[in-house]
Amino acid sequence: xxxxxxxxxxxxxxxxxxxxxxxxxxxxxxxxxxxxxxxxxxxxxxxxxxxxxxxxxxxxxxxxxxxxxxxxxxxxxxxxxxxxxxxxxxxxxxxxxxxxxxxxxxxxxxxxxxxxxxxxxxxxxxxxxxxxxxxxxxxxxxxxxxxxxxxxxxxxxxxxxxxxxxxxxxxxxxxxxxxxxxxxxxxxxxxxxxxxxxxxxxxxxxxxxxxxxxxxxxxxxxxxxxxxxxxxxxxxxxxxxxxxxxxxxxxxxxxxxxxxxxxxxxxxxxxxxxxxxxxxxxxxxxxxxxxxxxxxxxxxxxxxxxxxxxxxxxxxxxxxxxxxxxxxxxxxxxxxxxxxxxxxxxxxxxxxxxxxxxxxxxxxxxxxxxxxxxxxxxxxxxxxxxxxxxxxxxxxxxxxxxxxxxxxx
Numbered sequence: 228x229x230x231x232x233x234x235x236x237x238x239x240x241x242x243x244x245x246x247x248x249x250x251x252x253x254x255x256x257x258x259x260x261x262x263x264x265x266x267x268x269x270x271x272x273x274x275x276x277x278x279x280x281x282x283x284x285x286x287x288x289x290x291x292x293x294x295x296x297x298x299x300x301x302x303x304x305x306x307x308x309x310x311x312x313x314x315x316x317x318x319x320x321x322x323x324x325x326x327x328x329x330x331x332x333x334x335x336x337x338x339x340x341x342x343x344x345x346x347x348x349x350x351x352x353x354x355x356x357x358x359x360x361x362x363x364x365x366x367x368x369x370x371x372x373x374x375x376x377x378x379x380x381x382x383x384x385x386x387x388x389x390x391x392x393x394x395x396x397x398x399x400x401x402x403x404x405x406x407x408x409x410x411x412x413x414x415x416x417x418x419x420x421x422x423x424x425x426x427x428x429x430x431x432x433x434x435x436x437x438x439x440x441x442x443x444x445x446x447x448x449x450x451x452x453x454x455x456x457x458x459x460x461x462x463x464x465x466x467x468x469x470x471x472x473x474x475x476x477x478x479x480x481x482x483x484x485x486x487x488x489x490x491x492x493x494x495x496x497x498x499x500x501x502x503x504x505x506x507x508x509x510x511x512x513x514x515x516x517x518x519x520x521x522x523x524x525x526x527x528x529x530x531x532x533x534x535x536x537x538x539x540x541x542x543x544x545x546x547x548x549x550x551x552x553x554x555x556x557x558x559x560x561x562x563x564x565x566x567x568x569x570x571x572x573x574x575x576x577x578x579x580x581x582x583x584x585x586x587x588x589x590x591x592x593x594x595x596x597x598x599x600x601x602x603x604x605x606x607x608x609x610x611x612x613x614x615x616x617x618x619x620x621x622x623x624x625x626x627x628x629x630x631x632x633x634x635x636x
Contacts (some may be wrong), residue, residue, distance in 0.1 A: 228365070230357070230361050230365050230388075231264075233531040233623070235265045242325030244324060245324055245348065246323060246325070247345055247349035248329070249303070249328075249331065249341055249350070250262065250328070250329070250331075250352050250353075251330070251354070251465070252354035252355055253355070254402070256356050257354060257385040258330040258354050259301050266299065268297065269297045270299070271299045271301070272298065272299070272300055272301065273300075274300065274306050275305075283308075284306055288312060291309065291313065297325065298328070300327065301330045303330065303341075310341065310345060313344070313345065314348065355465060355527045356382075356383040356491050356527075358524060358527040359378075359616065359619050361388075365385075369616075370601065371598075371600075372508065372569070375492075375517055375599075376508055378492060378493065379495075379496050379516060379520065380395070380493070381493060382398075382399065382491055384402075384493070395497070402494075403424070403498075411464070422447055422448070423457060426457050427461070427498055428498045430461075432499045434519045435515035435516075435518040435519050436515065437542070438484050438485050440458075458487075466494070468488045468523070468526050469486070469488075470486045470488060471540075472540060473549075488523060489519055490526060492519055492520045495516065495519060513567055514566075518567075521597055522565075524619055525619075528619060528623045532623075537555075540552065541562075547582065549578055549579065550565045551563040559590050559592050560586070561591070561594075562579050562582050562583070562592075562594045564576070564578055564594070565597045566596055566597070566598045567599065568599060571596045571600060575606070576596060576606050576610040580594070580609065596610060596611070596612045597615060597618055598612055598613075598614070602614065
């Protein structure tokens with residue numbers, strides 16, 4: 228069963244504007260399937276085919292000639308040498324747009340090659356696993372907490388969500404092996420695969436926490452430099468997202484430790500050994516997993532609009548914490564607390580009200596408690612509680628999010 232992807236709506240405008248388009252994202256996020264469904268008039272080839280790859284390497288001119296006027300070249304990172312030939316063809320007819328579409332699963336190396344070869348001639352889109360609105364087409368779920376639990380148990384990769392009866396544990400085990408052995412080891416010097424796998428497991432049980440590279444290095448028995456390299460590999464492969472701390476001075480934002488989140492809670496649960504609903508909803512990792520779920524969906528919402536996520540978190544030396552701050556189009560920060568509860572209380576809004584007072588000069592929007600409530604309602608002056616589904620619908624529609632009037636009396 229094919230589920231239309233939200234990002235498909237960007238394709239016509241993008242292809243009408245640029246000669247080339249690259250769709251990146253993690254392996255198995257549905258890049259090839261989406262493009263073949265959305266662009267049936269394009270000739271499709273994959274460089275995973277050894278014969279096709281050999282032709283691209285040995286005779287790139289003939290290879291491109293054979294593809295016709297419009298083509299999709301899958302796994303372009305396997306033959307970056309053809310990009311210089313693509314550039315010559317694009318420059319020869321700069322008024323022709325939408326000619327070449329590329330996909331790739333290793334974002335870092337791919338974007339570096341594309342940036343060097345096709346700067347100003349190519350648009351980039353990032354396709355992540357199913358977002359909430361896509362997942363619900365495959366598995367109808369109404370409440371936010373049920374959506375969190377189901378997607379964590381099932382996983383949000385398209386094949387997992389659309390194939391009933393699939394052995395999720397076996398699928399994830401195979402996915403990790405493929406990711407480690409085929410993608411990572413062939414492109415990066417990561418050292419011991421066993422230690423790298425252990426690193427992924429430790430990240431999973433520490434999801435939603437401030438990243439402590441020294442502690443990770445000590446626990447695994449490697450250097451901090453190795454931890455930094457491994458993190459960059461996972462981030463480039465769109466397995467994790469590093470949420471930067473919020474500072475008034477944007478230049479200082481990268482000097483403090485980020486928080487780490489997986490872009491699929493199903494993978495995090497698999498790595499952490501969580502297999503049942505009770506563990507996910509009420510176990511020791513329930514709160515961090517729910518926060519991870521909310522952050523991953525915010526990141527996907529931005530990606531599906533073709534935008535970089537303008538998000539951060541706040542933690543000060545006087546114990547003020549805000550889980551998520553979204554920089555809105557109006558340049559006003561939107562502070563959000565994430566709580567795994569159906570009944571948010573006024574005490575949960577204390578960080579948001581403190582933030583509003585301490586950072587009044589930033590003119591922040593009224594705060595939100597993102598939780599499992601069934602309907603949006605005010606908690607106190609300037610703070611609303613809102614359910615996951617309603618919040619993500621507002622965010623994906625780019626709707627202005629403001630607080631409800633305070634309760635009377």
